[in-house]
Amino acid sequence: MPAPESDDEFAHRIASEAAEMLAGLQREGVAAGKFGWSLEEIGDTAAHDFLVAAIAAERPDDGLLSEEGHDDGARTAKSRAWIVDPLDGSSGFGAGNAEWAVHVALSIDGEPLVGAVSVPGMDLTGSTAHPPIVPERQDRRPVVITGRTKARSDGRLLAHMLDADLAACSSAGVKAMLVMSGEADMYVHDGPLYEWDVCAPVAVALAAGLDACQTNGDPIVFNKSRPVSDSLIICRPEFTGLIIDALQSR
Numbered sequence: 534m535p536a537p538e539s540d541d542e543f544a545h546r547i548a549s550e551a552a553e554m555l556a557g558l559q560r561e562g563v564a565a566g567k568f569g570w571s572l573e574e575i576g577d578t579a580a581h582d583f584l585v586a587a588i589a590a591e592r593p594d595d596g597l598l599s600e601e602g603h604d605d606g607a608r609t610a611k612s613r614a615w616i617v618d619p620l621d622g623s624s625g626f627g628a629g630n631a632e633w634a635v636h637v638a639l640s641i642d643g644e645p646l647v648g649a650v651s652v653p654g655m656d657l658t659g660s661t662a663h664p665p666i667v668p669e670r671q672d673r674r675p676v677v678i679t680g681r682t683k684a685r686s687d688g689r690l691l692a693h694m695l696d697a698d699l700a701a702c703s704s705a706g707v708k709a710m711l712v713m714s715g716e717a718d719m720y721v722h723d724g725p726l727y728e729w730d731v732c733a734p735v736a737v738a739l740a741a742g743l744d745a746c747q748t749n750g751d752p753i754v755f756n757k758s759r760p761v762s763d764s765l766i767i768c769r770p771e772f773t774g775l776i777i778d779a780l781q782s783r
């Protein structure tokens with residue numbers, strides 16, 4: 534009998550399968566002239582239904598939190614809770630671009646121990662089963678990546694304080710993977726984010742040897758009754774102290 538699939542491999546597989554399905558739906562939608570909210574809705578629903586069915590079938594005793602599902606809070610009584618964003622960056626998906634990802638994570642006693650972030654636009658699934666190999670830092674100015682709305686205020690100030698260049702992207706999963714691929718050096722979001730935005734990227738980043746914490750340096754605890762993280766840093770370890778100091782000195 535084959536060995537049972539590990540949680541890490543299960544997360545990797547279902548995130549990759551959901552992302553592949555979504556890439557097909559996006560191609561079909563764009564070819565049919567469908568954009569915006571109606572395409573986002575198709576993607577959100579299809580990926581949510583697929584992930585919920587897979588988790589219910591193969592990990593039936595675990596809790597579940599999905600951006601697209603109703604949260605009755607039953608998960609908070611469980612040690613193991615799956616935290617999924619079926620389509621992270623749905624506006625990019627609806628716009629027909631590549632700035633979107635699928636997030637699948639498992640929190641065990643509040644710790645982000647298992648995760649997978651699948652980014653078809655980068656032809657990449659990073660996971661705790663197969664953590665990305667973060668390349669040596671390139672010989673260039675550091676790059677800070679942040680959300681499009683954050684770029685205007687916090688991002689610009691932080692880039693100035695760290696003498697870094699600024700990049701923006703609307704998907705948390707893609708931003709995290711750009712740090713892991715070496716195209717950016719730090720992803721900083723100084724404000725609240727939902728746990729489904731954060732849990733899988735943090736799990737994968739930690740497995741890849743990056744730092745992942747709140748902007749005060751505290752670790753992020755998951756599967757809380759109010760599923761929100763106050764902030765997020767994912768970065769090469771040499772930048773963690775600099776980011777925390779810069780944000781505190783504002």
Ligand SMILES: [Mg+2]
Nearest residue numbers: 600618620621
């Ligand atoms: Mg989403």
